Amino acid sequence: MSRERLYLFDTTLRDGAQTNGVDFTLADKLAIARMLDDLGIDYVEAGYPGANPIDTAFFAERRPLRGRLTAFGMTRRPGRSASNDPGLAALLEAAADAICFVAKSWDYHVRVALETTEEENLASIRDSVRAAKARGREVLLDCEHFFDGYKTKPAFALACAKAAYDEGARWVVLCDTNGGTLPHEIERIVAEVCTAIPGDHVGIHAHNDTEQAVANSFAAVRAGARQIQGTLNGLGERCGNANLVSIIPTLKLKRDYSDQFEIGVSDAALSRLVRVSHGLDELLNRAADRHAPYVGESAFATKAGIHASAIVKEPATYEHVAPELVGNKRKLLVSDQAGRSNVLAELDRIGLAVDKDDPRIARLLDEVKEREAVGYAYEAADASFDLLARRLLGQVPHYFDVEEFDVNVEHRVNAKGERVTVSQAVVKLKVGDEKLISVAEGIGPVNALDLALRKDLGKYQSFITGLELTDYRVRILNAGTQAVTRVLIESADETGDRWTTVGVSANIIDASFQALMDSIVYKLVKSGAPA
Numbered sequence: 124m125s126r127e128r129l130y131l132f133d134t135t136l137r138d139g140a141q142t143n144g145v146d147f148t149l150a151d152k153l154a155i156a157r158m159l160d161d162l163g164i165d166y167v168e169a170g171y172p173g174a175n176p177i178d179t180a181f182f183a184e185r186r187p188l189r190g191r192l193t194a195f196g197m198t199r200r201p202g203r204s205a206s207n208d209p210g211l212a213a214l215l216e217a218a219a220d221a222i223c224f225v226a227k228s229w230d231y232h233v234r235v236a237l238e239t240t241e242e243e244n245l246a247s248i249r250d251s252v253r254a255a256k257a258r259g260r261e262v263l264l265d266c267e268h269f270f271d272g273y274k275t276k277p278a279f280a281l282a283c284a285k286a287a288y289d290e291g292a293r294w295v296v297l298c299d300t301n302g303g304t305l306p307h308e309i310e311r312i313v314a315e316v317c318t319a320i321p322g323d324h325v326g327i328h329a330h331n332d333t334e335q336a337v338a339n340s341f342a343a344v345r346a347g348a349r350q351i352q353g354t355l356n357g358l359g360e361r362c363g364n365a366n367l368v369s370i371i372p373t374l375k376l377k378r379d380y381s382d383q384f385e386i387g388v389s390d391a392a393l394s395r396l397v398r399v400s401h402g403l404d405e406l407l408n409r410a411a412d413r414h415a416p417y418v419g420e421s422a423f424a425t426k427a428g429i430h431a432s433a434i435v436k437e438p439a440t441y442e443h444v445a446p447e448l449v450g451n452k453r454k455l456l457v458s459d460q461a462g463r464s465n466v467l468a469e470l471d472r473i474g475l476a477v478d479k480d481d482p483r484i485a486r487l488l489d490e491v492k493e494r495e496a497v498g499y500a501y502e503a504a505d506a507s508f509d510l511l512a513r514r515l516l517g518q519v520p521h522y523f524d525v526e527e528f529d530v531n532v533e534h535r536v537n538a539k540g541e542r543v544t545v546s547q548a549v550v551k552l553k554v555g556d557e558k559l560i561s562v563a564e565g566i567g568p569v570n571a572l573d574l575a576l577r578k579d580l581g582k583y584q585s586f587i588t589g590l591e592l593t594d595y596r597v598r599i600l601n602a603g604t605q606a607v608t609r610v611l612i613e614s615a616d617e618t619g620d621r622w623t624t625v626g627v628s629a630n631i632i633d634a635s636f637q638a639l640m641d642s643i644v645y646k647l648v649k650s651g652a653p654a
């Protein structure tokens with residue numbers, strides 16, 4: 124039986140950017156767009172060109188994606204012509220494959236917020252769709268407040284949607300902007316809309332204000348809609364948007380949907396879902412939701428007892444899907460069995476061949492547990508785990524010793540009379556019989572330490588020339604007097620490889636030092652530097 128194509132539209136970078144406390148840099152946006160593209164998302168909505176400098180910069184040049192890069196913006200303003208609206212012009216200029224317009228579809232908003240007539244609102248939709256099509260863009264229309272509008276004046280709400288469709292918009296997206304509509308209402312209204320506009324041109328954009336954005340998205344699909352809009356981890360203002368990280372596995376793993384629909388996310392991409400979800404949290408410097416469906420650390424965790432022993436015998440007894448399908452792991456709390464198999468799986472992943480009965484596995488497991496208990500996060504720091512395992516297996520040469528380091532931060536008035544803060548680091552190293560001293564100034568203490576550490580590694584210097592620090596994240600754990608600092612450092616090298624290392628200490632410089640050291644040693648191991 125041939126399956127129908129269902130399209131996924133991600134708005135993490137636009138609606139998700141409205142989340143309280145979330146501020147994407149251009150580099151963040153590019154990294155997330157790549158993550159979404161690797162996942163197989165059909166439309167990546169990356170922002171609102173013309174509305175802020177970062178989004179304008181994002182769309183200033185072609186960003187090669189497999190999926191359709193989409194720019195968001197308003198239809199032409201009432202009372203203006205399409206050719207005389209700077210906002211619309213910026214949108215049409217954007218280097219994007221598709222344009223997603225947002226327009227009012229609730230008569231109340233047209234009157235009160237836009238202060239215009241219903242006819243002018245419809246004309247604005249038609250003119251904007253036409254202008255974007257003339258520029259060769261695929262066009263989508265987000266009908267804002269569609270469901271509230273439909274409940275008060277169905278003919279007008281539908282006329283807005285129909286105006287865009289008749290003008291050639293590929294998709295008309297019904298938005299539950301206030302997020303208060305319930306699944307049975309969504310299902311009824313979408314079914315009615317689909318009698319006027321074919322369902323394979325209808326999308327759903329749900330907000331989570333009654334904790335039903337995911338359910339509302341599925342209700343719309345059941346009623347005929349064939350595009351789902353959402354965000355990674357359900358990011359979005361107030362209570363968030365429909366969570367694509369929950370929607371994707373349901374579409375792929377639940378027969379009612381997987382038998383009927385096909386999506387752009389491959390099985391291989393699905394198995395990386397946990398990484399995508401946690402990768403976004405790391406980028407936002409947020410703790411991952413342990414209880415998130417499918418991808419949370421507890422999503423497949425079972426406490427010891429009858430459940431756990433049943434799971435060991437037959438996992439299907441207590442699991443609705445197999446955790447590895449989404450890249451998660453079965454976790455049996457209070458049992459070494461699961462930790463052991465996790466460690467074995469991880470060793471296998473990094474390509475370290477160890478016999479499963481090797482007694483060193485138990486030692487590695489103890490070490491990981493002890494360190495994680497004090498704040499290390501090996502799931503996020505692949506390179507540090509790799510080194511920890513290799514050290515236990517005696518596979519890391521003793522390259523060098525840091526005998527001493529000293530970091531100094533000075534706040535003073537410079538020759539021009541300006542107040543400046545200067546950081547300087549001195550590192551004393553021993554490489555073989557050679558003693559080396561490096562001094563470096565940096566933007567901050569960690570930068571100075573990094574520069575000094577990498578300035579002169581003696582005979583190993585040539586192995587680390589391509590090493591660069593690409594991201595630095597700090598989190599304070601157990602707030603209060605017991606606070607410790609966890610530092611995650613992402614590094615990259617000339618081959619394009621990226622890796623993350625971790626350091627934990629009560630002192631931020633010391634935590635950073637550990638992570639920096641791991642990064643350098645990892646690079647040496649990776650480059651095959653001789654002992």
Ligand SMILES: [Zn+2]
Nearest residue numbers: 138300328330
């Ligand atoms: Zn929204």
